[in-house]
Amino acid sequence: MNDNTMISFENASKSYGALQVLRNLNFHVDPGEKISLIGPSGSGKTTILRILMTLESLTSGYVLVDGQQLWHEEKQGQLVPASEKHLQNVRADIGMVFQHFNLFPHLSVLKNVTEPQRISRGVAAPEAKEAAVELLEMVGLGDKLDHYPGQLSGGQKQRVAIARALALKPRIMLFDEPTSALDPELVSEVLNVMRKLAHETDMTMLLVTHEMSFAREFSDRVIFFDKGVIVEQGAPEQIFQNPCEERTRNFLHKFIA
Amino acid sequence: MDILVEFSPVLVKGTWTTIILTLGGSAVALTMAFITGLTRLSRRLYLRAVATIYLEIFRGTSALVQLFWIFFVLPFLGVTLEPMTAGIMAIGLNMGSYGSEVVRGAVLSVDRGQREACAALNYTRFQTMRYVILPQAIPVMLPTFGNQGIELLKLTSVVSLITISDLTFSAQLVRTASGLTLEPFMAILIIYFILSSCIVQFVKLLEKRMAKGRGLPAGKGAV
Numbered sequence: 001m002n003d004n005t006m007i008s009f010e011n012a013s014k015s016y017g018a019l020q021v022l023r024n025l026n027f028h029v030d031p032g033e034k035i036s037l038i039g040p041s042g043s044g045k046t047t048i049l050r051i052l053m054t055l056e057s058l059t060s061g062y063v064l065v066d067g068q069q070l071w072h073e074e075k076q077g078q079l080v081p082a083s084e085k086h087l088q089n090v091r092a093d094i095g096m097v098f099q100h101f102n103l104f105p106h107l108s109v110l111k112n113v114t115e116p117q118r119i120s121r122g123v124a125a126p127e128a129k130e131a132a133v134e135l136l137e138m139v140g141l142g143d144k145l146d147h148y149p150g151q152l153s154g155g156q157k158q159r160v161a162i163a164r165a166l167a168l169k170p171r172i173m174l175f176d177e178p179t180s181a182l183d184p185e186l187v188s189e190v191l192n193v194m195r196k197l198a199h200e201t202d203m204t205m206l207l208v209t210h211e212m213s214f215a216r217e218f219s220d221r222v223i224f225f226d227k228g229v230i231v232e233q234g235a236p237e238q239i240f241q242n243p244c245e246e247r248t249r250n251f252l253h254k255f256i257a
Numbered sequence: 258m259d260i261l262v263e264f265s266p267v268l269v270k271g272t273w274t275t276i277i278l279t280l281g282g283s284a285v286a287l288t289m290a291f292i293t294g295l296t297r298l299s300r301r302l303y304l305r306a307v308a309t310i311y312l313e314i315f316r317g318t319s320a321l322v323q324l325f326w327i328f329f330v331l332p333f334l335g336v337t338l339e340p341m342t343a344g345i346m347a348i349g350l351n352m353g354s355y356g357s358e359v360v361r362g363a364v365l366s367v368d369r370g371q372r373e374a375c376a377a378l379n380y381t382r383f384q385t386m387r388y389v390i391l392p393q394a395i396p397v398m399l400p401t402f403g404n405q406g407i408e409l410l411k412l413t414s415v416v417s418l419i420t421i422s423d424l425t426f427s428a429q430l431v432r433t434a435s436g437l438t439l440e441p442f443m444a445i446l447i448i449y450f451i452l453s454s455c456i457v458q459f460v461k462l463l464e465k466r467m468a469k470g471r472g473l474p475a476g477k478g479a480v
């Protein structure tokens with residue numbers, strides 16, 4: 001295995017009973033790489049993000065994050081299923097933005113971004129606030145600090161969610177269809193923030209999306225999934241202009257038509 | 258009426274006893290409700306089993322029988338309790354069993370996405386419960402807890418059967434001593450109603466305080 005690998009899936013499989021959603025998946029992500037995962041619904045792309053965020057367990061195989069086993073830990077020279085504590089240690093480097101935002105409705109916008117810093121990183125209140133205000137200004141919500149999530153539009157909620165995830169300074173950011181739940185006119189405000197992040201930071205980013213034109217400009221590499229396997233991967237120009245596989249062509253055709 | 262005034266210290270004392278029983282019983286009930294309700298959501302089977310056994314026994318038998326066990330049977334097992342303590346325990350354990358289902362239901366009603374967000378923010382299970390799930394679940398519990406508080410107040414009258422002079426028993430005392438029937442029972446009817454109104458107002462106040470500043474009502478669309 002390459003030392004310079006941020007994420008690797010090694011023979012990773014995931015089943016729900018008889019339904020196999022990922023089959024012997026192998027892929028690697030370099031540090032700082034921006035990757036888009038595309039493919040039809042049910043192809044397993046969201047499951048990849050959920051396994052990385054420890055929301056779903058692996059059925060078999062291995063996942064490594066920055067060289068460390070995520071779902072396993074070594075005990076007396078043997079790899080055993082990871083304890084809660086091990087999962088917490090490894091996932092501390094990972095942040096996630098959800099399709100349905102999942103903001104904390106009982107907290108103001110500012111507290112949504114300050115509390116996680118205090119609770120999960122032990123950051124002192126003044127520093128947490130300073131960082132939160134800066135991030136919320138960066139996503140264009142500096143004037144909404146005292147609002148509650150229920151008072152915001154979908155696009156605003158998603159921008160708060162991005163600020164909240166960034167506040168913990170993750171090295172890996174996962175975006176699970178971040179614009180799929182938004183009204184069409186609100187999509188661009190979220191994409192603008194993500195575009196900025198992709199250009200200005202060296203975070204490793206994985207994006208599951210159906211926004212093909214955004215995937216094209218955002219990513220260094222595009223991976224096309226179908227039925228739990230990687231059908232094709234490559235530079236965005238190659239995948240979108242010159243897909244090798246019939247299945248990729250058929251899938252992309254639906255977006256162009 | 259003069260006679261009632263003459264006997265009013267008895268009623269005042271009875272009222273006070275009923276208030277103590279209600280407050281003490283509520284404290285025990287709330288404690289048991291949270292412990293049992295949360296334990297029933299535990300991943301450990303034996304914890305869930307213990308909590309379920311408590312729930313089913315105390316929900317499935319009458320409060321009066323539980324009271325008799327605590328006051329009359331436990332001494333044979335070497336545990337003797339003061340009447341007030343026995344009364345508070347019986348009322349609290351009985352109502353706590355119902356309350357535990359309220360706690361469990363409210364915790365389960367919090368959207369799954371909230372737990373996922375907590376995992377993504379690397380909260381521990383305790384932190385998730387303490388800072389995210391309970392603050393959203395408690396407002397859901399409040400209206401039902403209000404109802405149960407009133408139920409608990411009315412349940413306190415069973416303790417007269419273990420020698421405690423609560424409000425209901427005081428009315429009986431006044432009736433026997435004065436020969437009046439309508440007046441003492443009318444008096445305690447009004448007193449019970451005032452006490453339960455206090456509970457209603459208290460819960461309303463709590464609901465208002467918790468709703469303050471939360472913007473739109475919870476549960477409307479994705480947050």
